[in-house]
Amino acid sequence: MALGIIGCERSGFPALCALGRENPNIWDRIAGVIPVPCLGGVKEETIFEALLWCDTLLLVGCPPSSCRNTWGSTLAEKRVARISQLLEEAAVPKKVFCVFAHLNRLGELKARVLG
């Protein structure tokens, strides 16, 4: 199962690196990482394109309450929900999730990455 990650440079990406220092073997599962300035700017198209080379895609960013752009993470959640629904409708066996993380909050990310 190839894992793809789109990570916000402020929180998601550093969190992923921290997790990697703890568990170096996570890199074996990860097929690719795309750093972005904010999850809010990730278009549907980018998500679909990433799904062409991975099976599970995580959008890792700030918890909605601490998003620098206020609505970034919230927007990402909405897009992910819509795309998940489309994938399900089309019976495409791929998954997209929004994961909220930062250096002091690795739990959710860890669970998703390590399965």
Place this chain on the structure above:
Amino acid sequence: MIVGEQKPLKEILALLAPYKEVLVLGCGACVTVCLSGGEKEARELALLLRLKGFAAEATSVERQCEREFIMPLEKTISAFSAVLSLACGVGVQTLSEVFPKIPVFPGLNTSFMGAPLGVGVFEERCIGCGECVVHRFGNICPVARCAKNLLNGPCGGSKNGQCEVRPNRDCAWQLIYERMQALGRLEELFAIQPPKNWAPSRFGAQRKIIREDVRP
């Protein structure tokens, strides 16, 4: 503008099932504004189709309803076994007229002629009845906006300004009444409106306009 919404994905997939190379064709006019069939939507849909195993590509033209904008696609289209058009029903038909050999499928349900009211909200305004009388009603059209196209006042079901037929739909006649009252033209509504002439409407026959004055 013409407002449409994308067909359910299941339906689209069923339509395209016999084909592999599919061109998703967006339209740059109305359906771009209503966020259902523009270039962005075409690209997203093409990617989704690729995830599903189609050899799908996306492109878009300025207006699919006009032959001139479609004709340059001749070369592009020949590489595909089917086209999914994200234009309104007019675009779908023009496309098939220009390229009669390639199977063309509608990817949208063309819904109505209306206006965007806010982000992601569109509402019907006109049914193109062919003989406009909207000025008699304070420019709020009961033909298009009253569920029973009543011309002589509200039915007995209007309540709290809402139409009896669907929830969250304004009663056109409540709006007309308020507008005419505000304009001080209420008494115009007391005149009996005769039966409407539906001959110029779609109930007559297919409409066609020939402007001899501008023809060569």
Place this chain on the structure above:
Amino acid sequence: MSLLQELLDRGVFVVTAEIGPPKGTDRASFEKKCVQVKGYVDAVNVTDNQTAVVRLSSFASCLIACEAGLEPVMQLACRDRNRIALQSDFLGACALGIPNFLCITGDHQSLGNHPEARSVFDVDSIQLLSIFRKLRDEGVFANGEKAKGEIRAFLGAGENPFADPLEFRVFRLAKKVEAGAQFIQTQAVFDLEIFSRWMEEVRRFGLHKRVHILAGVIPLKSLQALRYMKEEVPGMVIPRWVEERMERAQDPKEEGIRIAVEIIEALRRVEGVRGIHIMAVAWESVVPEIVQRSGLFPRPMQGGGEGA
């Protein structure tokens, strides 16, 4: 000749009732309803696929009512027929002796049992009234062509004093009168205050002298029936006191009848109300009791008095 018209012209306080045709060809059940109300009402309204639910046609049911010795009011809705069919059915009904017609727009099909049907609404109730009036009085069709033969028809319409915008209601009534309505049957009255205010307006414009107004009455069978009407029936206003009484009632049916009788008593005192129209949907058997307890029995045809 319409007996209903004759009684109204004579100043009799009339009683009409609504009976719904069956969902099928079961004419026996319809005849039974006719027998139940016979002698207690001056005319019966036969509904036309009411609430957009398919039933035995109003036309055919009117003929059955005639055979049963009742005078029918044929309801004609604009939802299902265009001006061609409406005029044709009107002529047919006149030729077969149906004397009264109630022109209504009709409930929207999406509220009925064939929500996928296409509606017609070629004309509205007001336009229909004027078409029928011209056909009767001037002998011309909607297109101006001459029609053959004499037509007798007593024309009516519905009106809902309780729907929004309230202020427009009386003007709409005026339009109906202008278009040719000779009698009006209103939506069921529960809120006497709104109704009285509406009647005040009606009198202010002198409309009560130009049209016979029959106030609608619905006997409540149960609290559920009340709640259903309050929530589901468009344009129905039921004040709190009615609900409270139905909530408290030991015998809801009896309470429903009592409320109906009280409302009728109140309506009889409203100047300009010329009769009542009882809509005991799916409870036609209660009509005789209501008529009796309201002191409206016997009816003139049974040798009764002339009423108010």
